[in-house]
Amino acid sequence: MNEDIKDKIKGIIFGQAIGDALGLGTEFLTKKQVAELYPDGYDYYDQMVRDKHRKRWAIGSWTDDTDQFLCVLDSLIENQTIDELDIAKRFKHWLDSNGMGIGQTTYKVLTLPQYEKQPKKGAKLIWKIKKKSIAANGGLMRNSIIGTYKFWDTDEVIRNSISICELTHYDPRCKDSCAIVSSLIAAELNFQPISWDELNISLDGYDKRIKEYTISPNDKIENLRLDESDSLGYTLKALNAGIWSYYNSNNFRESLLKIILEGGDADTNGCIVGSLLGAKFGYKSIPSQWIDGLLGKDILEKKTAIYLEKLEHLMTSNQ
Template sequence: MSKLRDAIYGFAVADALGVPFEFKERGSFCCKDMVGFGTWNKEAGTWSDDTSMTIATCKSIKDKGYIDIDDIRKNFKEWLFNGEFTADGEVFDVGTTTREALQLNRGLSDFYSNGNGSLMRILPIAFIDASDEKIEEVSSITHAHEISRKACVDYVHIARKLISGEKLNLENKSMDEVKSTGFVLHTLDASLWCILNTDNYKDAVLKAVNLGDDTDTTAAVTGGLAGIIYGYNAIPREWIEKLKNKKLIEGCLF
């Protein structure tokens, strides 16, 4: 079974796990299992824009065999405007920067356009031969500020190290120091903290959701790395079974 499949399922399951709890304050809830409804009133197993844009990127790489920025953008537009690459045909939870960038056909480069909307979809690039410059180009489809571009490069480098079997060697923090907002550096930092402070897939992604606020993206970014580390078989079987539209996910893998 491929590491890409491990990563994408790890990502999608964690995304779905976090969807019902998005925007909830840390400590106001406790996620223990994959449930439905909540914030977005979606059935259990429904994944969000994070997975949609990630598999849209995968599908472009599968179709083209290389990174084609225009084709990736085309897939993103098919998702945003036509409901393609979704769990149930409905688009929800779209970031302001992402929507505006796709409407304008250019990435936004102001400081306030440093949400986690490119970090959350960059994982597939770790599985192909792409330079840092190319990684930044993929980020810049929507998020063109240097902070977002560099965060994507850092995440891809970390993912590649994990793919090769290396372990994370980063300075740890206390939970109080970890923020889980939509700011790209907070998401990257929080996901790494969750990996560092757990030793299995389930605990890593539950810890990410329970940090609160941007629960689906923090969990998804964590889950992608945890999928690489622990593999598909480490993901709870009942969560895989609940996951929506697995046929679409499978069809996008390269």
């Protein structure tokens, strides 16, 4: 595996965590509130307003999004295969060990008595109880690592993305959001990035609500309406933020901040945008200040190195 690929994968992992940790600073705020609370701007963890919601986390911490992402990464490291029941067990264990910030759908699914034995059955049940109307971003927020696993086999990447999403989120819009972001990430790792025109055409192959909802990257960022309160945790909102940023970005720092300063579900949007930008520009493009201030930096560094080693081994034995 060449060094550029390794740098991109490291960029995805750190981009996810940094987007999450910085995004916490504007999570659940409107764009107007962001401007009022941060009159001198916001671009570093320690500027974060310590209100009731945010002070639960230490400065520079990531939240539930990356905690669950690491459940998937740890399982991949340990098993070197997609072991759905093992991942489900790790999600449940995370919640039982006082996991903070969990979304409603994930909570309802993980607390079902039979969850660890039949996670997908539970996810499907909750989806049906909610009359198939809820499509939250909890599957997408932890998904970017799947785009890296066996990235050379894009069909498998898509299958895996859908399959891991189904462990908590059964709605087709959730699964398709994961498949789309994973495809963009895997394409970057194969040095065959998907153009906006190609992506736009491929959207016809997904749930039709996706194309209806997706705005063109030529539209203004305001049209993402990220701080609209009635659709805050919607998977297509986070997907849209990811797509828009991916095609509008020239650099990691500016593009991530742009999305975060829009408020809304900013930590989750930050994860998706941060990991996509990490795939596009690599770890080397991430400001060192953001890496150094990340509380779990050393753990992440260690996990990334082990994962890269295992992935490289898988890649060689596949050839």
